[in-house]
Amino acid sequence: MRGEWQFAPMMAQTSVLTVTLNPALDLSAQIPEMVAGPKLRLSDPVYEPGGGGVNVARAMHALGGQATAWVALGGSAGAQHLDLLRAQGVPVRCFDITGETRQSWAITDSHGQQFRLQLPGADWTQPDTTRAMEDVVAHADGLVVLSGSQPPGVDAGFAQRLARMLGRGRLVADISGAPLSHLLNSPDAAAQPYVLRLDQGEAEAQAGHALGQVAQALEFAQSLVARGVAQYACIALGADGSVLAGQGLALHCRPPQVQVVSKVGAGDSFTGAFTLELARVPDAMEQALHAGTAAATAAVMTPGTALCRAADMQAILPECSIHNLRA
Template identity: 85%
Template sequence: MMAQTPVLTVTLNPALDLSAQIPEMVAGPKLRLSNPVYEPGGGGVNVARAIGALGGQATAWVALGGSAGAQHLELLRAQGVPVRRFDAPGETRQSWAITDSHGQQFRLQLPGADWPPHDATRALDDIVAQADGLVVLSGSQPPGVDAGFAQDLARMLGAGRLVVDISGAPLSQLLRDPDTAAPVHVLRLDQGEAEAQAGHGLPQMGDALDFAQSLVARGVAQHVCIALGADGSVLAGPELALHCRPPQVRVRSKVGAGDSFTGAFTLELARAPHAFTQALHAGTAAATAAVMTPGTALCRAADMQAILPECSLHNLRA
């Protein structure tokens, strides 16, 4: 295993993931699922699992509660993922990814339990106490957690520590009211999220890069990455303007592509703090490898290594 700085992934709103198959999704009759697979899910959990699959190591800080939380923890430990369990209020949610015989996938998610304010404060203190390197905050937030949680965590950790992959109100809050004295280290968005935040379409790669650069200029994050689906990702930062495009592959499931990207990207930075070019390259290959796997499965190291030479990397400042 290559030397790396410690990585702590944070999952405030994990899910016990079920993937299964069905001949056809229709309303009315009982629908009998086949080939069910249960996996521990949630943004940060999947990032830690992806890092482990790629030969690195990350500790998963996970807020878990109830019987579903106990099953989630058991599955994580069975996969060899180091876990820091945080006792969360209520029951850990569940999610489903159901694929029919035509290849259509239906994704259903329950909300998380409500958190009282003191639990969010307790979580912040515990994360900072456990962190000893890079921290990845990924996934949704449970109801009751303030939308400014990411800014609070970045401020408490200090510069160059926090990688963020969030959406919805927390992302809007981060972009609307950035703490320029303590910007997050890396912010990742997908194209839909970026367009929603920009207030207009970003149809061309250059449009996405311009928006990413505007966020860096405003002090939202030191580095901003926007995923463009089959067109890869762009990355903006101080003296950085990069684009990486993957090869075309057969898509079996898009679940886990973003988390696989974030895992591979963060692992490269944990091994070499300034290796942003290599991080974008690795993240693009990992995301592409993830869409080749069924259900909620993440990237496989062998697939990623095979894809890596086929990912074309371009310095847009050249």
């Protein structure tokens, strides 16, 4: 069925803190062709503040919501990142680190192919990790979004410990790699994220098989909830939208077909719109999935590392069909 509600900017909401342990100063640029050997001269360079939680906060801001970006920054790249983020009007809680904030590049050629290159983050010590955890908890009043990679030195159990310290119904986790594996392989009822989001590749790697069909993805999401990994599990399926499972809940939202310009930022736009809806209407999972799907679709229509635009999302929203698949 088509959604009957409208995503309304400027509604009242509870506070949201997004957490970015390993941000990046993002560069997007154009090039005629990517070839080995000669000097390759980039054109139309654009610098933006990046990293999972940073982009989630930026997406929420673009959609008329509010979020404070807790972000670990250091060095000259970190200073530039902070200036760019503040210039966009996003409130920032800057956590100082030793070392240089990493950079990443999204280079698009004349054929529409995109090459994404990333540097590792600065090394963290155990005291850095402990200090960061305490600082996040001290500045969190409502929902907390932990999104993006972890810097070297941060242990895989960070997300689970953060969920435990925050308490039930607080943490939205969009993580990958070793932290995601740790969460899935060591479920703890006292340390469950409120929502766990996975993209299709991550979900398939954890499931050990393809999840090409909606029913397969939903079954895996339901298994995560049944094992106590998270209260709600959401799996992105690219052009097929996303599925969301919880106790007694099985939803699928499918977006319309659009021209894909760049897939960068789709996941962060989804998480931003999804969390913003939950901050406005607690536990409104169907509306959150609907909003997230529309925002992710809007994001792939923008170039480079740009996120969703509110006008595009509003236009797409009525075309996103949402289905309750509960047996």
